[in-house]
Amino acid sequence: MMTSFLFRAMDARAGIFLAILAAVTILVPMGNLLVPEGSPFHVSTYAVTLMGKYLTYALLALAVDLVWGYCGILSLGHAAFFALGGYAMGMYLMRQIGTRGVYGDPILPDFMVFLNWQELPWYWFGFDMFWFAALMVVLVPGLLAFIFGWFAFRSRVTGVYLSIITQALTYALLLAFFRNDMGFGGNNGLTDFKDILGFDVQASTTRAGLFAASAIALAVCFLICRSITRSKLGKILVAVRDAESRTRFLGYRVEHYKLFVWTISAMMAGIAGALYVPQVGIINPGEFAPANSIEVVIWVAVGGRGTLVGAVLGAVLINFSKTWFTAVLPEVWLFALGGLFVVVTLFLPKGIIGTFSDGWTALRQRKISAEAEAGSGEPPSVPPHSPSAAANVAKPVAPSKPPAPSGAEPQPAE
Amino acid sequence: MSVLKSFILILFMMIGLSGSAFAQGDAETLRPLINELAKGKYAETKSQVEAIAATGNPAATPALEALGKGALFYRKSDGDVFIAEKAGKIYKLTDPLTLEAAGEVGKRDIKKIKVNNSLRRVIRSALGSLTLMAPDPTVRIAAAEAIFKAQDPAGIEALDLALAAEVDDEVRTVMEQARAAAVLNSDLEEAEKLGAVQTLSDMGNRDALSLLSGIEASSEGAVKVAAAKGSKKIEKSIAAWDTAQNVWYGLSLGSVLLLAAIGLAITFGVMGVINMAHGEMVMIGAYVTFVVQELIRTSAPGLFEYSLFFALPLAFLTSGLIGVAIERGVIRWLYGRPLETLLATWGISLILQQTIRSIFGPTNQEVGNPDWMSGAFEIGQMTITYNRMWIIVFAMLVFAGLMLVLKKTPFGLYTRAVTQNRKMAASMGIRTPWIDAMTFGLGSGIAGIAGVALSQIDNVSPNLGQGYIIDSFMVVVFGGVGNLWGTLVGAMTLGVVNKFLEPYAGAVLAKILVLVFIILFIQKRPRGLFAQKGRAVEA
Numbered sequence: 001m002m003t004s005f006l007f008r009a010m011d012a013r014a015g016i017f018l019a020i021l022a023a024v025t026i027l028v029p030m031g032n033l034l035v036p037e038g039s040p041f042h043v044s045t046y047a048v049t050l051m052g053k054y055l056t057y058a059l060l061a062l063a064v065d066l067v068w069g070y071c072g073i074l075s076l077g078h079a080a081f082f083a084l085g086g087y088a089m090g091m092y093l094m095r096q097i098g099t100r101g102v103y104g105d106p107i108l109p110d111f112m113v114f115l116n117w118q119e120l121p122w123y124w125f126g127f128d129m130f131w132f133a134a135l136m137v138v139l140v141p142g143l144l145a146f147i148f149g150w151f152a153f154r155s156r157v158t159g160v161y162l163s164i165i166t167q168a169l170t171y172a173l174l175l176a177f178f179r180n181d182m183g184f185g186g187n188n189g190l191t192d193f194k195d196i197l198g199f200d201v202q203a204s205t206t207r208a209g210l211f212a213a214s215a216i217a218l219a220v221c222f223l224i225c226r227s228i229t230r231s232k233l234g235k236i237l238v239a240v241r242d243a244e245s246r247t248r249f250l251g252y253r254v255e256h257y258k259l260f261v262w263t264i265s266a267m268m269a270g271i272a273g274a275l276y277v278p279q280v281g282i283i284n285p286g287e288f289a290p291a292n293s294i295e296v297v298i299w300v301a302v303g304g305r306g307t308l309v310g311a312v313l314g315a316v317l318i319n320f321s322k323t324w325f326t327a328v329l330p331e332v333w334l335f336a337l338g339g340l341f342v343v344v345t346l347f348l349p350k351g352i353i354g355t356f357s358d359g360w361t362a363l364r365q366r367k368i369s370a371e372a373e374a375g376s377g378e379p380p381s382v383p384p385h386s387p388s389a390a391a392n393v394a395k396p397v398a399p400s401k402p403p404a405p406s407g408a409e410p411q412p413a414e
Numbered sequence: 415m416s417v418l419k420s421f422i423l424i425l426f427m428m429i430g431l432s433g434s435a436f437a438q439g440d441a442e443t444l445r446p447l448i449n450e451l452a453k454g455k456y457a458e459t460k461s462q463v464e465a466i467a468a469t470g471n472p473a474a475t476p477a478l479e480a481l482g483k484g485a486l487f488y489r490k491s492d493g494d495v496f497i498a499e500k501a502g503k504i505y506k507l508t509d510p511l512t513l514e515a516a517g518e519v520g521k522r523d524i525k526k527i528k529v530n531n532s533l534r535r536v537i538r539s540a541l542g543s544l545t546l547m548a549p550d551p552t553v554r555i556a557a558a559e560a561i562f563k564a565q566d567p568a569g570i571e572a573l574d575l576a577l578a579a580e581v582d583d584e585v586r587t588v589m590e591q592a593r594a595a596a597v598l599n600s601d602l603e604e605a606e607k608l609g610a611v612q613t614l615s616d617m618g619n620r621d622a623l624s625l626l627s628g629i630e631a632s633s634e635g636a637v638k639v640a641a642a643k644g645s646k647k648i649e650k651s652i653a654a655w656d657t658a659q660n661v662w663y664g665l666s667l668g669s670v671l672l673l674a675a676i677g678l679a680i681t682f683g684v685m686g687v688i689n690m691a692h693g694e695m696v697m698i699g700a701y702v703t704f705v706v707q708e709l710i711r712t713s714a715p716g717l718f719e720y721s722l723f724f725a726l727p728l729a730f731l732t733s734g735l736i737g738v739a740i741e742r743g744v745i746r747w748l749y750g751r752p753l754e755t756l757l758a759t760w761g762i763s764l765i766l767q768q769t770i771r772s773i774f775g776p777t778n779q780e781v782g783n784p785d786w787m788s789g790a791f792e793i794g795q796m797t798i799t800y801n802r803m804w805i806i807v808f809a810m811l812v813f814a815g816l817m818l819v820l821k822k823t824p825f826g827l828y829t830r831a832v833t834q835n836r837k838m839a840a841s842m843g844i845r846t847p848w849i850d851a852m853t854f855g856l857g858s859g860i861a862g863i864a865g866v867a868l869s870q871i872d873n874v875s876p877n878l879g880q881g882y883i884i885d886s887f888m889v890v891v892f893g894g895v896g897n898l899w900g901t902l903v904g905a906m907t908l909g910v911v912n913k914f915l916e917p918y919a920g921a922v923l924a925k926i927l928v929l930v931f932i933i934l935f936i937q938k939r940p941r942g943l944f945a946q947k948g949r950a951v952e953a
Contacts, residue, residue: 074753074756148933151933151934152933152936152937154937155937155938155940156940159753160686160687160688160752160753161891161940161941163688163753163756164688164887165891165932165933165936167884167887168887169929171884171929172925172926172929172933175922176922176923176926178922179922179923290884294757294760297757298761301754301757331768331772334765334767334771335764335765335769337761337764338760338761338762338763338764338765338768339761339765341757341758341760341761341762341764342744342758342761342762342765344757345748345751345754345755345758346744346747346748346758349751349754
């Protein structure tokens with residue numbers, strides 16, 4: 001009874017989320033392109049780009065939530081996958097510049113001409129084709145995560161150790177990408193992009209298109225995450241999170257489950273990075289900074305981990321306040337962010353969504369028991385609502401099913 | 415030995431004194447000799463120069479130098495000799511002995527003393543012998559080194575004379591080396607040259623190596639063979655010294671890592687939490703040093719030399735108290751949630767950084783080095799700077815002190831007990847929360863004194879801690895927790911490995927390689943080098 005209610009509530013949450021996302025996807029580009037400039041409903045291109053950026057951050061947060069909230073892997077290096085995806089996209093965009101660069105070399109990007117390189121390094125081959133770059137956006141972070149995870153999970157590196165190692169990973173990449181002879185533009189990174197798939201990256205139509213693409217990518221990844229977490233696989237992930245040794249003793253190959261979800265998550269982060277780069281117009285090694293990865297974690301923590309929607313909410317919320325604070329009170333921002341870390345971990349361990357849905361559940365429970373006491377005898381029927389898209393995807397749980405995904409209250413074991 | 419040394423020193427001082435007296439008193443005897451230069455042709459000038467050199471009086475040096483450069487003139491009216499410099503239409507005269515200005519004259523009143531090439535050579539060797547005889551040993555060494563560089567065979571004679579008179583062993587060695595270099599460039603017979611090659615191979619530094627390889631290429635026969643052998647020997651010894659130097663750099667980097675990581679290792683060992691604000695404790699220690707130095711500068715400049723000794727306890731207390739406050743205020747509420755502790759302490763580190771930035775500004779602050787921390791000395795082919803040396807010593811002292819605290823005090827006993835088995839320790843009546851707070855304070859305090867040390871070799875800015883935090887983690891992860899030796903071995907290994915990779919891979923790549931190495935190492939030993947054994951670990 002209770003559980004089925006919870007299930008529907010979860011569906012409703014996903015449905016609401018997707019509906020809002022769909023509305024935003026349609027309204028924001030329309031507000032930018034169709035509504036005349038003077039109108040109060042006009043959305044400036046700047047705002048579209050900004051929101052597009054938030055959406056890619058939200059996707060990154062979603063990826064972190066998948067591994068942290070559901071599998072207990074606290075990654076302090078997800079920005080590395082994000083940045084790798086971004087670099088793959090950046091390389092494609094660089095190749096599109098062609099002869100319009102400062103040095104006008106048809107093949108070599110400007111920084112290579114500047115460094116007196118004679119020919120394109122082998123790893124730049126193929127990036128003039130979009131499909132290849134798009135493939136690399138997913139494959140490179142995926143492969144790195146797979147190799148890294150293969151080693152780490154097999155030898156049972158867990159908890160704080162794993163977090164530190166992921167941080168070392170992104171730090172090593174940060175140092176590596178700073179080097180000029182890596183062939184990724186060194187300190188300055190890749191920038192000065194001209195067009196993507198033939199469209200001018202500066203044009204507001206392209207911006208709107210990228211915004212819509214980010215929103216769609218977010219929606220698709222959200223559905224993938226939900227179908228993973230609500231399947232039997234998802235339950236095992238939660239089991240791994242809460243009692244890894246016990247799960248192993250029950251006969252599950254814990255490392256395989258972890259590796260799977262870790263790699264998927266890295267790929268999503270890569271996609272987020274690839275969508276981020278054309279919108280902000282630059283990718284440089286700064287994206288690898290360990291501080292960035294930790295910031296992503298706090299987005300998830302604020303929104304509520306193990307809720308997926310919470311990760312998105314947290315990312316948008318914090319980044320919006322960051323934009324606002326750094327413009328109005330730049331001094332205060334680090335205090336606010338630091339304070340947020342402390343306050344959330346101390347007083348809001350379940351994040352906004354977790355706390356909210358706990359309160360909601362408690363309220364419903366009280367109402368139910370009150371009604372039961374009143375003697376209606378019949379528990380209230382759950383309000384019917386249209387099955388959301390998410391419900392269709394996230395099916396494979398037998399209708400009789402037992403415990404709700406304990407996703408709402410993540411407490412990492414250990 | 416030291417008596418002998420001081421005796422020699424006194425002797426030198428006397429020579430020096432008498433030398434200068436001699437210069438003053440005998441200006442009159444030197445003056446006529448110099449005035450003689452005005453007379454006669456090249457042949458006469460040559461014998462006049464030799465006569466001046468024979469006096470061995472260094473006061474004649476400027477006159478000879480001017481003569482070599484063609485700046486020595488004589489006055490037509492009285493035949494007196496001056497150094498003259500053209501200034502517009504007139505010439506400014508300078509007395510060649512006293513170096514005082516001696517008025518100005520027109521172009522017609524003076525005449526240049528002419529020199530030719532063979533005369534210049536005579537002048538050069540005369541100058542060499544004069545400076546080689548100078549009373550000041552540093553001047554003599556400089557003269558010998560000049561001959562070494564020029565490999566001028568004309569200097570051999572002067573060197574022989576000087577060697578005969580030389581009493582200082584150090585100067586003597588330099589002169590012999592200079593002589594060897596000159597001999598190899600001369601047309602003396604083979605036996606002499608072989609001896610010279612021997613001298614140079616014993617010298618064993620890079621200069622000798624380049625000389626010898628030059629000889630090897632240009633000569634033949636026995637000399638070529640000897641030179642080849644000599645340069646091989648030098649190469650070997652230089653390689654050995656390079657290794658030693660790398661080890662030294664590695665140890666010095668390792669002790670910096672040790673200082674930064676050791677506090678982290680204690681708190682991680684006891685409480686199982688990683689303190690992301692640890693780097694900020696280091697930074698605060700450095701800022702305490704800065705404040706102490708500022709106070710001393712304004713109120714008691716005489717104490718500046720001792721500023722670090724005042725800074726140490728203050729830095730320990732400041733960072734330690736902040737550490738206790740963090741533990742009591744935040745971390746104890748997160749007991750049993752290590753990953754969230756990580757996030758909370760990261761938040762604290764942001765706040766601390768921004769606080770310091772707001773108070774002191776974002777730029778680097780200047781922290782001075784006391785005299786005993788600056789400078790360097792050499793052992794063989796190795797350069798050792800005092801600040802690095804003292805930091806190694808200091809790191810070892812801190813390590814030893816911490817070891818004592820942990821092994822010999824009741825507090826250390828409790829700490830170890832909690833590290834090994836918290837529940838059991840609690841059942842035995844140890845107040846584990848109190849131990850937690852104290853350990854956190856101790857770890858932070860040590861970070862503070864690490865900051866005092868790091869302020870001597872690094873920029874003091876709000877970002878100081880950030881630069882060390884990842885490296886410190888690596889040390890702790892590599893060395894394992896619960897055992898200080900692990901931290902020591904971890905820090906030193908990482909330091910030395912880093913420095914050995916640097917020449918081949920460059921600094922950045924070396925660091926990347928080390929990080930990759932640690933990531934791989936963790937696969938093999940997930941709990942570090944010196945992991946704790948027992949069931950408690952696999953909770």
